[in-house]
Amino acid sequence: MRIVVVGAGLAGLTAATDLAADGAEVTVLEARNRVGGRTRGVEVAPGQWADGGAAYLGHRHTELGSLIRRLGLATVATTMTGRSRFSFGDGPQSTDGRFPPLNATALGDLFDRLYELTAAVRPDAPWLTPDAARLDRQTAAGWLDGTGVHDDARRFFPLFLGEMMAADPADVSVLHMAFYLRSGGGIRYLNAFAGGAQAARVYGGAHQLCDLLAAKLGDRVRLAEPVRWIDQDGTGVSVRTDRAYHQADAVVVAVPPVLADAIEFDPVRPARRATAATGRGCAIKVQLVYPAPLWRDHGLSGWSVSADGPLQSTVDDSPPGGAGVLTGFVTGRQARTFARLDDKSRRAAVRAQIQRLFPGLPAPGRLVITDWLSEPYSRGCYAALFGPGDWLALGPRLTVPHGRVHWAGTETSTEFFGLMEGAIRSGHRAAQQVAAA
Amino acid sequence: MPAPSTVTVDDMVGLFQRILETDGVGPDSDFFDQGGDSLLATRVLSAVARQYDVELTFIQLIDAASPAALTKLIKNFPG
Ligand SMILES: Cc1cc2nc3c(=O)[nH]c(=O)nc-3n(C[C@H](O)[C@H](O)[C@H](O)COP(=O)(O)OP(=O)(O)OC[C@H]3O[C@@H](n4cnc5c(N)ncnc54)[C@H](O)[C@@H]3O)c2cc1C
Numbered sequence: 223m224r225i226v227v228v229g230a231g232l233a234g235l236t237a238a239t240d241l242a243a244d245g246a247e248v249t250v251l252e253a254r255n256r257v258g259g260r261t262r263g264v265e266v267a268p269g270q271w272a273d274g275g276a277a278y279l280g281h282r283h284t285e286l287g288s289l290i291r292r293l294g295l296a297t298v299a300t301t302m303t304g305r306s307r308f309s310f311g312d313g314p315q316s317t318d319g320r321f322p323p324l325n326a327t328a329l330g331d332l333f334d335r336l337y338e339l340t341a342a343v344r345p346d347a348p349w350l351t352p353d354a355a356r357l358d359r360q361t362a363a364g365w366l367d368g369t370g371v372h373d374d375a376r377r378f379f380p381l382f383l384g385e386m387m388a389a390d391p392a393d394v395s396v397l398h399m400a401f402y403l404r405s406g407g408g409i410r411y412l413n414a415f416a417g418g419a420q421a422a423r424v425y426g427g428a429h430q431l432c433d434l435l436a437a438k439l440g441d442r443v444r445l446a447e448p449v450r451w452i453d454q455d456g457t458g459v460s461v462r463t464d465r466a467y468h469q470a471d472a473v474v475v476a477v478p479p480v481l482a483d484a485i486e487f488d489p490v491r492p493a494r495r496a497t498a499a500t501g502r503g504c505a506i507k508v509q510l511v512y513p514a515p516l517w518r519d520h521g522l523s524g525w526s527v528s529a530d531g532p533l534q535s536t537v538d539d540s541p542p543g544g545a546g547v548l549t550g551f552v553t554g555r556q557a558r559t560f561a562r563l564d565d566k567s568r569r570a571a572v573r574a575q576i577q578r579l580f581p582g583l584p585a586p587g588r589l590v591i592t593d594w595l596s597e598p599y600s601r602g603c604y605a606a607l608f609g610p611g612d613w614l615a616l617g618p619r620l621t622v623p624h625g626r627v628h629w630a631g632t633e634t635s636t637e638f639f640g641l642m643e644g645a646i647r648s649g650h651r652a653a654q655q656v657a658a659a
Numbered sequence: 660m661p662a663p664s665t666v667t668v669d670d671m672v673g674l675f676q677r678i679l680e681t682d683g684v685g686p687d688s689d690f691f692d693q694g695g696d697s698l699l700a701t702r703v704l705s706a707v708a709r710q711y712d713v714e715l716t717f718i719q720l721i722d723a724a725s726p727a728a729l730t731k732l733i734k735n736f737p738g
Pocket of ligand 1: 228229230231232233234251252253254257258259260261274275276277278279447448449450476477478481485505506507594599600602603604605630631632633640641642643645
């Protein structure tokens with residue numbers, strides 16, 4: 223059996239690896255001149271890597287954990303000891319642990335309501351959630367307005383959604399928010415470092431996962447071959463890239479939904495994979511590089527949260543025993559504004575903020591910005607954001623094949639949607655579907 | 660709304676169990692040792708505020724992190 227896989231991210235490479243192991247003749251067509259998709263290595267010092275894309279994982283990410291072991295990679299625990307820094311408009315301050323200096327009762331009230339929503343959602347089929355139509359119509363911003371929660375909760379909410387799902391509350395439906403939080407293991411698991419979804423990172427960078435998978439597939443992976451056209455009939459599929467035609471018995475399309483819709487299909491278009499309401503997810507990562515994790519000498523964890531941006535949060539991503547790396551996240555609305563600045567203004571804004579936030583630290587030696595908004599072959603980071611109406615329209619057919627064309631990618635996984643784990647699970651599922659077809 | 664003076668240790672054991680999603684909580688169990696974190700702590704504080712109209716801070720909960728200690732704190736509010 224000849225299979226073409228479109229996209230060499232975690233989902234596509236997982237599907238390709240499974241199918242090749244089953245004896246299929248596999249070709250992976252990747253648009254970029256690198257594999258990895260939304261994972262990407264940033265070399266912060268010679269031989270020391272940080273993640274410009276996906277980074278964190280936890281023990282419930284079982285498929286990712288077994289892939290890491292199979293590839294002979296290791297993980298490092300994230301560190302979160304020391305005081306945190308917070309800036310909510312009245313000057314930065316330190317607190318013990320990760321708790322922001324906001325009204326705790328107000329935040330508890332907000333979390334109570336979020337718990338109620340996540341408990342009610344049907345994680346395997348969100349469109350079948352009781353009252354799905356109403357929850358799918360309303361945005362998270364509209365929902366917040368209706369709760370009447372305290373101002374401190376309203377200030378905190380966009381930061382929380384930005385951190386959890388790189389979303390502005392106006393961009394996602396309530397159903398998507400509730401589903402996403404549930405799919406990732408629940409609010410507490412998704413939010414936690416130790417014991418949660420941010421417990422560890424891949425030692426040396428998550429990009430190695432795809433590098434190693436691709437190395438094993440060898441010349442079956444073709445770079446710089448964006449797929450433009452997929453043509454199928456009773457006898458097979460023909461896939462056209464900028465360079466060549468590839469014939470196959472079946473195709474796995476493992477690209478984000480908006481990009482799947484950009485491919486032409488003949489003779490019949492599949493139902494849309496995204497709608498006008500589907501948002502892109504806006505995340506820009508900024509790595510601040512120091513000679514060593516100097517903040518630890520000041521009793522600080524490196525964790526910070528700021529309402530006044532551009533960095534909404536920072537976290538200690540230092541490679542063990544090496545350089546000091548603070549990773550800053552610009553998400554949601556902030557990311558859109560930040561993306562419009564030129565490089566010089568971006569750097570100046572980040573440096574000024576870091577100086578306010580960490581006045582005891584010298585200026586970072588290097589500053590590496592990974593801007594996912596302007597990546598034509600990502601369009602949605604951490605993942606696509608399902609807006610009003612999307613789950614009811616798109617959900618039921620996320621994994622339904624279009625003739626000989628099967629779908630993969632983290633946005634097709636109801637388990638750990640949007641995460642590396644979801645991407646890997648979707649790749650295994652698509653490979654099984656192809657083998658069973 | 661029940662008066663703060665009516666709170667019992669059993670009420671607080673029940674509250675901790677609901678929020679920690681475990682039934683292994685005793686009167687002297689420490690919230691944070693039982694898997695509680697700052698996020699869940701805010702939910703304890705909001706439940707206490709809703710039920711007894713008693714507004715506690717995060718720091719107060721850290722210092723009174725068992726059902727027994729928290730009961731005492733609520734009873735004696737504003738202390
Ligand atoms: C800043 C950031 C932080 C993140 N943090 C985390 C995290 O901490 N933990 C976590 O688990 N996840 C995180 N994620 C999400 C994670 O990166 C993704 O869920 C996962 O990598 C998606 O894998 P995928 O294979 O589904 O898609 P992708 O990685 O997007 O792969 C799709 C591939 O298809 C290619 N492609 C697109 N169109 C075409 C075409 N027409 N023809 C050929 N090829 C095409 C793309 O170039 C790409 O290589 C983060 C993402 C970002 C951007």
